[in-house]
Each structure stands twice: as C-alpha cells, then as structure tokens.
Amino acid sequence: MSITSITLLSRDEITALLDQADAHLDAIRLGKKTAPALEGKIVLNGFFEDSTRTRVSFETAALRLGAKVINFSAAASSLKKGETFDDTLKTLAMMHPDAFVVRAGEDDMPERAKAFMPCPVLNAGNGTKEHPTQALLDALVLRRHFGKLDGLKIAICGDIRHSRVAGSNILLLQKFGADIRLVGPEILLPSPQAGIRQFTEMDDGIAGADAVMMLRIQKERLQQNLEMSDADYFKHYGLTQQRLRHAAEHAVVLHPGPMNRGVEIAGDVADDEHRSLILQQVEAGVAVRMACLEHVLHHHMREAA
C-alpha cells in the first residue's frame, strides 16, 4: 500500500492515522522514546524539488521509528548529467529501499515511482496536485485544537489553483464535512466545485471562519503573470491582524510554510502565539509521518508474509 493521494484513504483510515499520530505527538512532547517499530528498514527520501520541512520531517519520523534514511537530492544527482527521471527511479529502485518518499514538480511522479519501486511510495508533494501528509498534519493540528473537524468553517486563502497543499486539504476536509471556503484573486482560484464557495474579497471569504489557512503564491508554477506587486497583493490578500477580526473571535491561523512575510501574511500574525498554529503544524508533521510510515510498512510486511 502507498500513500500517494488522499482519495486512496477512507475516513476511517484517516481517523486511525490521526489517532496514531496523536499518540506519537504526545510521546514526543513528553520526551518519551518510541519503540523502534521500523528497525532495520531503509527509507529513501527522493527529493526532486526543494524542501525544508517535509524532507527533514520525513527523515526525523523515520529515525524516531528506528529506520535508517538515505536522502537523494535531484540537485546533486546525475539528472544534472542528462539522466532521465525514469532511469533515475529505476536506479533508485535497485537499492531496494523499504519505503520511498517522493517529491517532484511533475504531477505523475508518485505513480511513476509506484511502477518502479519494490516498496510503498509516500507522496511528499507532486506538482500542483497533492501533498497528502501535509493535509493529514493540518487535520491533526485542527482536530487537537477544536476536538473535531466536522462542521469547522475553514477559509483557504491565496494561490489555491497551484497549491498541492490546498488540493489535499480540500479532499480531506470534504470527507469530514468541513465548510470550506476558497479565497483569492480570480486567476489563483481553481475551477468551481459543488459545495465549495469561492471569494475574491478576503474580508468576505474569512468572515466567521474558525481557521484561516494561508498559502504562498507558487511563483514557480504560475503560467500567467499575476500583474500584482507583492505590496499590492499584501494590501488585498495579506492576512493582517485587522483583517483577521472578520474571522471568528477564536479563529486560528495556519500556513504550511515556507512563508513570505509581508506578502500573504503579516509577521505579527505569523508570530501571534494566541492565533498562529504554524509551528505546531511543523511539530505535528513528524508525528503524522511516523504514523504514515508505520501504516504503509506494516501493511507491506503483512502482504509479504
């Protein structure tokens, strides 16, 4: 079994993953040692695109479970010498890793990896499509904060069209009956979808929201010029303290990182210890990836037995 898309996980499976991640997060916070459930396993991190949080988080998760980790970075690889993606994947497959974590700008990379790899594949972000472990960690943070996901009003704001974080979050939150609103300039909104309201004005879009999820403009993926300076974008779509007053009084703020302070989010909102769950998202990421690695590897071992 692989985790390449939220669509492959049922509501019950997601709940089980979040329960397991919850336990891991409590243990990490208490400084408890985790049983080395993945001792002797090798996790290969295949990063064809830049990353800070996701790569280090998968690595930490694997190490906490007693696995060993190899980090492959495209920037320092033979791709630079003209090798194709498929030849690179076939080569990595022959190292016989026990799990393959893959991030790439190409939408179909997780599926291609699945075709070549002898082991489970975990999608760490594919192009503009999905980032399932990010949605799971966001769900964990929201569930821990609100005690539930059902019925939460969640405003996802910014470059939704090109965001794989939004892609996976929409799929997951829909499964749990959250009230999702998408907010951004017209050209950064996706095609309309039944049951999901879209807004081009921030104040309207975040009105009464329990959680406001901010996203970076994916400048590397824009096909059209945004025709808006960073300062203009901030003026219309940046989350400031003043604007946040339109959300519910108890509203919290999320951001998957990397943040562009002063573009999509004001520095004092990002650092607001009463509102911002941004660092808790990073912390939850390790626990969620531990649960995901255990889940796919235990499944794989049971199938092989």
Ligand code: NCD
């Ligand atoms: C995001 C990504 O790479 O998809 N970051 C992350 O993994 N936490 C978001 C982004 O790049 O804007």
